[in-house]
Amino acid sequence: MDIEGFVRRRIKTTDEKTLETLLADRIREYKNVDENYSKLMAKSVIEEVKNTLKVENSNDEFLKEIINIPKADISMGKMGVGSRGAGDFFVHRKIAEIVSSANTSSLVNPSAQDDGGVVKVNTDQDVYVTTAVDGIHSRLSDYPFLGGFHVTRATLRDVCVMGADPIAILSDVHLADDGDVGKIFDFTAGVAAVSELIDTPIVAGSTLRVGGDMVLGDRFVSAVGSVGVSKYPPTARKGATPGDVVLMTEGSGGGTITTTALYNGFFDVVWDTLDISFIKASNALFNNDLIKDIHAMTDVTNGGLRGDAHEISSVTGVGLEFYQDKLRKTVAPNVLKMLDTLNIDPLGVSTDSLMLIVPPEIVSDVTNVIQSAGVNIFEIGKVDNKKTPRLIKEDGNVDILEPLFREAAYTKIKKLRGENTPEDFEIMKEKVQKAANNSIKKKEKVIDYINNQK
Template identity: 25%
Template sequence: MKQEFIDLAHGAGGTKMDELLELIMKNIKYRKVGEGIGLDEKDDGATIPIGNKRIVTSIDGHTVHPIFFPGGDLGKLAITGTINDICVMGAKPLAILSSIIIEEGFPVKKLQAIIDSLAKTAEENQVAIIAGDTKVMPRGTIDEMVITTAGIGFIEDEQLDIQDSNLQPGDKLIISGTVGDHGIALMAGREGISFETELVSDVASVREIVEAALKVGGVVAMKDPTRGGLASALNEFAEKSNVSLWLEDEKIPIAPAVYAASEMLGLEPLGVTCEGRVLLAVKAEKATEVLKAIKELPLGKNAAIIGEVRAERPRYVLSKTVVGGHRIIEKPIGEQIPRVC
């Protein structure tokens, strides 16, 4: 890494984070368990093979600011964020371990609200919180509160293979709902921007959506487009599978308020964090059926097939514009809105 010091963009899910990960990972010798998925795959989680079975693990640190935001809070985000990482690996989430670090002087009333939300979200998703660690830091050495959650899940289908590198020409791309809602809601709240339609985070568990899609079959890869948004998730698919992705701008669901706020703030909505969406790559013959199953769920009502996989121009993501040309959707350098997750 060329830079002498770390900046915010290094933790924001784009190309600068790729550089940081290379630095962090370069001297780690043991990078996976057996034939499981490990560090080299840079996926949403890892797998631990035990006989013919696979345990899935994932871990995430949550530093969102503010800790209470339209549609959610730090506690809900900490649980759903880790559940979603487990789900998009094709696993059923079973348990959560949490580490909570609190700033000295933080109000007990706010702490209780965050913990209540964390517990309620885990209960709603039938996920047990089985262990944890809590520490308090001196005033001014941490901003209010940070929660790190590690998840454990189990892949029930021995034949299921969900990996970012599985895409083949002809596969279809499905997004489970509108994009950019979470990041734009936080940014608008910070800047005091109001609209006729309230901007609300999409923070939610994607468990039901993933279960519905896997029940239909034909799913080859999934990602939750968090840091770096849909643009980053698409580029990871294209890079790891050595294919190109061809989209259409008009087919990508973006809420009018999110589009308006993005225009006002000079942001690209495809590069803004989502916290309750899934990007799926699905075999063409199953795509319509998978879409139908997702749209039958409350969180999937705005789901859409947004493009397809091709062989030409590998490692590129391109989208047809409203005027008929094509634009390249590049992987963001970093998250446009810091501290959104």
């Protein structure tokens, strides 16, 4: 529970004594403290919030502008942020606009909609440095070892698909005030397991409380980052070229599939997800010097193949043709059985497969190298000039592959929220765009202020 947020929402509509009593009651729900101590805590939070509100009466208009959030009046949940669908992709494009507004340069930045970013370091020999960061799956807060294991695989995948060799892992841990310290250790052990399996060291990190004193409970959130290097330019999505062949490895999922298994009672599927096949396949390509010949690589994660295919087509302008019968083979059998049983679209969830877009002349080389690493791989489609991603169904009909508003619902609560696009989505996008524009304007004002001070 966010007690500061609780006070901020109510302080202007509730008298202070009533607010103090309400908050003290909430505090005792989480903490084993007496009534007097809970009221002291409540008074402290209320007083601190009241102090921050005094800025509204300040004569410092610029400070007020910096402090005030350029609101979109659209919540994360309503926009579907983090749900790997059309709403999420739109917000990520706005984030990319803010990043691109900075007067800096990189070889691959968020505007490419790749999960990893790349900078070129000019030394005696060109070196391409890739960085990526991923957050723990929100529903794995109570399963920190699994959360740590899968988020580490996720960030390493993002480095691998840019054609880089992982050289370092970073970990950032946030546990709420009432959380048991053992959660931190359990999560770190999950990260360390992957670190040891692929011989890539954990080099840095941080450990903090979620919201400091202001958040009660034991919610666990974290992120893991990674760094990779390559002597070749990145295999970003924009490299896809008409005439290329699309290959995909068998995927058994990560955080999303683990969450699906745990919250739907398919516990045996959890074991399918505990593997490093993706990284083994990537390393095989790297060690056999095939990276330089691959046009594009991606991991099938963001809203499943529907999302990734849409993003590739949007960024490059090419068309993609996929074959339904071949795609089903790319999902590990036990995982596919679970998804079919639960009526979850395999094309709408993260399966953690490695998708490769390669010129026809190296298809056999890539296939042989990956299979020699013990990983199954299949030819699933091709790149063309038709500008849209399409699914050739087993009955011969053709469907346009488009991301849903949210990724395929894989838990009961997600099914309740639904996958359909809101009727006012275009209005929502306009509001989000305005908030992003105002954030850029604020950034520019602050930069001007700091430069003028000098």
